[in-house]
Amino acid sequence: MRNWMLYTPLAIFLGVSIFLFTGLFSDPWTRDSALLNRPLPEFDLPDLMQPEQRWNRELLTGEPFLLSVWGVWCPTCKAQLAFMEQLKEQGVKVVGLYYPLPVDPAFGEHFSLGQLQRDVRQQLQQFGDPYQFNILDENRRMSMDLGVSGAPETFLVDAEGRIRMHHVGDINPRVWRQKFEPAMEQIQDQSDTLVQQAEVNQIGASH
Amino acid sequence: MRSLCLLLLLSLSTVWAAGQEILPFDDDGQRKLYQELTQQLRCPQCQNQNIAESNAVVSIDMREKTYELVQQGHSKQEIIDYMIDRYGYFVHYSPPLNALTxxxxxxxxxxxxxxxxxxxxxxxxxxxxxxxxxxxxxxxxxxxxxxxxxx
Structure with a gap:
């Protein structure tokens, strides 16, 4: 009884120390997205460069792709363009979701599409263009449905249009290797088995 | 001295009003609901501010959406669920009761x-x-x- 009492303060101290020590290395920015494994939300938005072309969820489903939320106002987005262009050359489909920023949030939206298109074209020419096309998120409603809190953020969407990963922050070689590559392989495996199943079903049906 | 006090008072008032727009409401109940919600919802961009205090773009958008939903007559829980559905439990200051919490x-x-x-x-x-x-x-x-x- 006495011995047990003697070691209790030490045990409590060690417990608290370990808890606080692990807290030193935890990142308050990483948290699970509410949208994981859910289908992409419904939307109907114009293309950034050809506004008469409109995009929706059905047009995007069919193959896995990265949905990259970005804007010319965001320096980190600019920094990741070159690496993402390499990904495009490796055959990764990247779709941009343009997150427009009001000039001064406190004074409402002042927005000129022509100016924005010029800025975007210039930046993509200068730093690299990974995007197959860009969707203009007018009023940032799509971004809200996706739980986007800023830019850059990237979603990995699979062939069935489900969100498989929500990455907050930039994409760099390390993040790509550690986070995206395993997820991409998983998606690839799943779609392979789906194709195999479909083939088996077809063979079964033809017999 | 008096002018200094006045200056201090003035500067304080602008800080307080920074995150507040003047919004028209049909009745005081809705205004109260909007104010309660913007103080209980947490800005996902900033580490510890509610959306009423924050002027991050995402907070402004969330305030607008909250206003819109309040105007449409949604209940408090419905609006909180709408936000949790998008930003996760992080967005509400009272944590849910589950195995971890x-x-x-x-x-x-x-x-x-x-x-x-x-x-x-x-x-x-x-x-x-x-x-x-x-x-x-x-x-x-x-x-x-x-x-x-x-x-």
Whole structure:
């Protein structure tokens, strides 16, 4: 009884120390997205460069792709363009979701599409263009449905249009290797088995 | 001095009003609901500000959406669920009750129970210490009696 009492303060101290020590290395920015494994939300938005072309969820489903939320106002987005262009050359489909920023949030939206298109074209020419096309998120409603809190953020969407990963922050070689590559392989495996199943079903049906 | 006070007062008022727009509401109930919600919803971009205080773009968008939903007559819980659906439980200041967070409620109760148990045990031990020593008590009583009879 006495011995047990003697070691209790030490045990409590060690417990608290370990808890606080692990807290030193935890990142308050990483948290699970509410949208994981859910289908992409419904939307109907114009293309950034050809506004008469409109995009929706059905047009995007069919193959896995990265949905990259970005804007010319965001320096980190600019920094990741070159690496993402390499990904495009490796055959990764990247779709941009343009997150427009009001000039001064406190004074409402002042927005000129022509100016924005010029800025975007210039930046993509200068730093690299990974995007197959860009969707203009007018009023940032799509971004809200996706739980986007800023830019850059990237979603990995699979062939069935489900969100498989929500990455907050930039994409760099390390993040790509550690986070995206395993997820991409998983998606690839799943779609392979789906194709195999479909083939088996077809063979079964033809017999 | 007076002008300095006035200046301080003025600067304080602008800080307070920074995140507040003047919004028209049909009735005071809706205004109250909007104010409650913007203070209880947490800005996902900034680490510890509610959306009423924050001027991050995402907070402005969330305030607008909250206003829109309040105007449409949605209940408080519906609006909170709408935000949690998009930004996760992080967005609301009161955490949900689940296997991971149950500790927040149980740990204080557990600590309180342990302390009560400890105190009761000690009291019992002390009582035992006195009552278990009957010959000693008799001896003491005898001494007290002897002392009193002397007087």
């Amino acid at each position: 149950i500790m927040l409620w149980l740990l204080p109760v557990f600590a309180l129970l342990m302390m009560l148990l400890f105190m009761l045990r000690r009291k019992k031990q002390q009582q035992q210490l006195i009552s278990s020593n009957a010959p000693l008590e008799q001896e003491l009583n005898a001494i007290i009696d002897a002392y009193r009879s002397k007087k």
